[in-house]
Amino acid sequence: MPRNRGYFHVMVPLVAFFLSYVPVIQAGYGAQSCCLTLAQNLVGSVFFEGQKQYADSLGSYYSGQESDLSPSCIVRPINAAQVSTAVKILSTAHIAKPGSCNFAVRGGGHTPYAGSANVESGVTLDLGRMKSIKVNKSRGTVSLEPGLLWGEVYSKLDPMHISVVGGRSNLVGVAGLATGGGISFFSGRYGLVCDNILNYEVVLADGRIINANEREHVDLRNALRGGSNNFGIVTKFELSSFQQGNLWGGDITHDFNTLPEQLQAFVDYGGNSDFDEYSAFFQVFGTVGGLYFITNNPVYTKPTPYPPIFKKFYEISPQLSNTARIAPLHNLTTITGSVAAMGLRNMFITTSFDNDLPFLHWVVQTWKTFSAELAMVPGLVNTILNQHLVPKTLRKAEARGGNSLGLDPNRVVVIAMLSLTWTEAADDEKVRLAAIAFIKSVEAEAKKRRVYNRFIYLNYADLGQEVIEGYGKSQKNRLRAVSKKYDPAGVFQVAVPGGFKLWP
Known part of the structure; x- marks a missing residue:
């Protein structure tokens, strides 16, 4: 079938009329056949190239690399039942003819690498219309749908003087952060985002809608706490909530000449045995x-x-700028999100190591050398962000049932994220290869100095990084067992190519 722009805009009404008189198209004959079957069964929720909803979805990704991809159609479900219908159709296609109808699942669309939440010539399930926020009567729990951004959540909860353990940027999606682990301003008090999810409503590969919590499907609940999109599609997250008023915080910027004092303060903060659980910090x-x-x-x-x-x-001193103030949570997350370069070329890549002062000096100086090599890339913004996960945070997981991350609760870990933004697609390969080489050099030096940590934080990871391997062999085996139990046909391993998979 032709795919020239505007074709489907004209043909969709006619196809829908025709399909009302014929049986459901048999899946397994390619993405376009899947799209027609989806359009018949999900009237008003399937969009094609040339339609505004299709263009709006593609134009709202964080990275240009994701927006560049052109799915055969975009499904924008409004509830779990529609997600279930879509997944049953797509799973049937996969079982009949593997690879014929690959699909992607999008929550907030913040992960930057191409294919993470979009797919070329397949089907993208964009959950962006699922934005319900429900606070229970006692205000002790909050239910969130997967299309929400954290800024939308806090805009609702701040006036109620309650909050949840969630993201630090208003532009980050609920679903990806929550299933990838999730670091929060509240992690010192309550642990990671995933540790505070009481119940997951999940659509499985066969279309069943089940709940995973401390009473039922506990193995799936624990797998989803860091296991990402390997088991199903989460259509609702129920989180613990707590009383919360204004916070204090902001950005304080200094000249680079203050580096020695900055790194010493950073190491002392992370190594403080009397760590203040109300504090959160990144540099x-x-x-x-x-x-x-x-x-x-x-x-x-x-x-x-x-x-x-x-x-x-x-x-x-000196301070070049200081935005620190007392403000509601939504306001502070807007500060964090204000540096995002929506729609440009973007890349994240990460690694982890011990809280070691000499090594941090080596990392920063090596980053400066790396930065000089890319200085001629047009529009380049290049940052490296360092933050700690400390034992007081990591120990919160066990009391809440555990997670899948495999972190040692007695060891301080520094998570380093290299974040790059540039303007021209022609520079994609140059920037990406240089970034990978830099991270590999950091890991090699960390191993040499015996300060390496195998953990790779999924929410910062780039395509090709061995995230699941970093959780450890026993955790990986548990995740594989859960996958085989709930998705025996391997739909979310094979038909959903995006993400970090449990098998090669």
Whole structure:
């Protein structure tokens, strides 16, 4: 069938009329046949090239690499029942003819690498119309649908003076962060995002809709706490909620010459045995147009200005800018999200290591050398973000039933994320190869110095990084067993190519 622009815009009404008189098209004959079957069964929720809804979906991805892909159709379900119908059709196609109708699942669309939540010439399930927020009567739990962004969640909860353990940027999606682990401003008090999910409503590969919680399907619940899109599609997250007023926080930017004091303060903060659980912090080293800077992001989850836990940071001078203030959570996450370059070329890649001062100096100086090599890339914004996961945070997981991440709760880990933004698709390969080479050099040096940590944080990972392997062999085997139990045909391993899979 032709795929020229505008063709489906004209043909969809006619096809829908025709299909009302014929049996459902048999799946297994390619993505376009799947799309027609979906259009028959999900009237008003399937969109094709040339339609506004199709263009709007593609244009709302965080990265240009994702927007470049052209699925045969985009399904935008409005509820779990529609997701179930779509998955049954797509699973039938996969079983009849593997590879004939691959599909992608999109929540917020923030993961930047091409194919993470979109698919070329397949079917994209865009959950962006599923945005319900329900607070129970006691205000002790909140149910969130997967199309929400965290900024939308906080806009609803802030006026109610309650909150949940969620993302730190208003532009990040609920679904991806929650199934990938999730670091929050509240992680010191309550653990990771995934540790605070009480119930998952999940659509399985056969279309069944089940709940996974502490009473039923516990193995699936634990697998979804870090196991991402390997088991089904989560259509509702129920999270613990708590009373929460304003917070204190913001960005404090310094000249790069303050590097020695910055790194010493960073190591001392992460290694503090009396870690203040109300605090959250990350440190960013960046360069734009040949200028280098350091930005600290301290947040305190009480309305307490300049708490003692951050004293070593805010005593560093001079400060080039300071946005720290008392504000609602939504306001602070908007600060974090304001640096996002929506629709440009974007890349994340990550690694982890011990809280070691000499090695941190080596990493930052090596990053500066790497940055110089890419200085001529047009529009390049290049940052490396460092943050800690400390034992007080990691130990929260066990009390909440555990997760799949395989982290040692007695070991401080530094998660480093390299984030790159540029303007021209012609530079994609150059930037990506340089970034991979930099991260590999960091890992090689960390192993040499015996400060390497195998953990790869899924929410920052790039295509090709061995995320599941980083959880450890026993966790990987558990995740594989759960996959075989709930998806015996391997639909989410093979027909959904995006994400980090359990088998090669």
